[in-house]
Amino acid sequence: MNILYILTEEIGNSEIYVPSPIIRISNYLNSRKIELKNEIREEFIDLRLEKLPKFYPKNIDKYKNKLEILLTKLYKSFHFDVVAISCYSSGSYLNTLIVANIIKYKINSRIIIVVGGPHSTLCSEDFLPSNIPMDFSIVKNQTPINYLIPGEAEIPFFELLKDIENQSKKDKKDNEFKFEILKRAIIKDLNSLPEIDFNLINKYKHDYLKGEELYLDFSRGCPYNCYFCINSSHSCRTHIRIKTIDNCIHELNKCLNEGWDRIHISDPIFILNKKSRKEFFKRLNNIPYSKFKSISVSDRIDFVTDQDLKNYKKYDIIPWFGLETISEKLIKRINKTPLKAEDYLNRFEEVLHICNKIELNARFNLILNLPGTDQECLKEIKNYLFETPNSLAQNYFLNLAFRIYYNVPKTFLDL
Numbered sequence: 001m002n003i004l005y006i007l008t009e010e011i012g013n014s015e016i017y018v019p020s021p022i023i024r025i026s027n028y029l030n031s032r033k034i035e036l037k038n039e040i041r042e043e044f045i046d047l048r049l050e051k052l053p054k055f056y057p058k059n060i061d062k063y064k065n066k067l068e069i070l071l072t073k074l075y076k077s078f079h080f081d082v083v084a085i086s087c088y089s090s091g092s093y094l095n096t097l098i099v100a101n102i103i104k105y106k107i108n109s110r111i112i113i114v115v116g117g118p119h120s121t122l123c124s125e126d127f128l129p130s131n132i133p134m135d136f137s138i139v140k141n142q143t144p145i146n147y148l149i150p151g152e153a154e155i156p157f158f159e160l161l162k163d164i165e166n167q168s169k170k171d172k173k174d175n176e177f178k179f180e181i182l183k184r185a186i187i188k189d190l191n192s193l194p195e196i197d198f199n200l201i202n203k204y205k206h207d208y209l210k211g212e213e214l215y216l217d218f219s220r221g222c223p224y225n226c227y228f229c230i231n232s233s234h235s236c237r238t239h240i241r242i243k244t245i246d247n248c249i250h251e252l253n254k255c256l257n258e259g260w261d262r263i264h265i266s267d268p269i270f271i272l273n274k275k276s277r278k279e280f281f282k283r284l285n286n287i288p289y290s291k292f293k294s295i296s297v298s299d300r301i302d303f304v305t306d307q308d309l310k311n312y313k314k315y316d317i318i319p320w321f322g323l324e325t326i327s328e329k330l331i332k333r334i335n336k337t338p339l340k341a342e343d344y345l346n347r348f349e350e351v352l353h354i355c356n357k358i359e360l361n362a363r364f365n366l367i368l369n370l371p372g373t374d375q376e377c378l379k380e381i382k383n384y385l386f387e388t389p390n391s392l393a394q395n396y397f398l399n400l401a402f403r404i405y406y407n408v409p410k411t412f413l414d415l
Contacts, residue, residue, distance in 0.1 A: 105139060269303055270299050330370055
């Protein structure tokens, strides 16, 4: 069975990052391939790196033509039976449709097309024929998609391939409900996952090394429920799972040995277990961590300890704090923290004070245009930063990373 993984593009300029989720899916599949009847062969294509025309509305026709040439040429050398498309965001939804249409209606209608990612998880209805934009639909009352994978994809994708081999998955009649949403399944024990292997994406390694940091996950799930956050929309978010520190350190060392020297540990909250986090810092001494150009983690104001901050400094780790806002009103509206808004801001100042004292280069993400922002919120932010006698700008060095709110479908605010 030949499997093609495709990473789609967003409208405009797409950031270049390593497709870690696709790597994990492939690694998991290969760890269980002995359970399959047929040999598995895999290929991966990253459309962002294939020198296609820019994916802009005015370029759509030119883009489609070049993409069809690219995929047709690939099919001649690698007769893919299954195509797994990553639809990470709403920005890549239209690109996903274009890719699927070309494969299903221009190359071979018998190819099975599977789509996964946050957008297909949260907005499966977008792939119904009645909801596909007219300019992105080739066959009326049909969708080119066969299966959608909600949430974590490793197990559902593997089980799908087994079903395809056993012919227990039959084509359905052509109607608007043609695609099937596969049953959710999560990896209950992250230590059962094979160690990360980059062979699938090595042909793009040179480009990836020049792009964003390599994202590694040591844990999955998040106990918080920020209304604006995509993690809050996943049903698996409350299933907190953490790898053993042995596995974390081993994987970190493997990445370094293979040339990946800029790492972001992409846990929603870095190792969400205080005892395990403490052990991680101790075990860092077992690898040459100083050879990393950068290591960063995501952390929370209301979870980080004073000792964590000192350890970040000691091991030259950059914490990214999802501060989001410094308006008390907005903190409540977005359900950012179980703390009172005033207590949350007090803790923020304590964290900032320690960072300044020990010269820790922490980054605090501030979202400029959160829904629910009004004149009162803007005034609170301005006063807190600049205009009170003890304003932050007067008293601290503050590394604020201003971000634009990303309107993730199905997230909400209770205004």
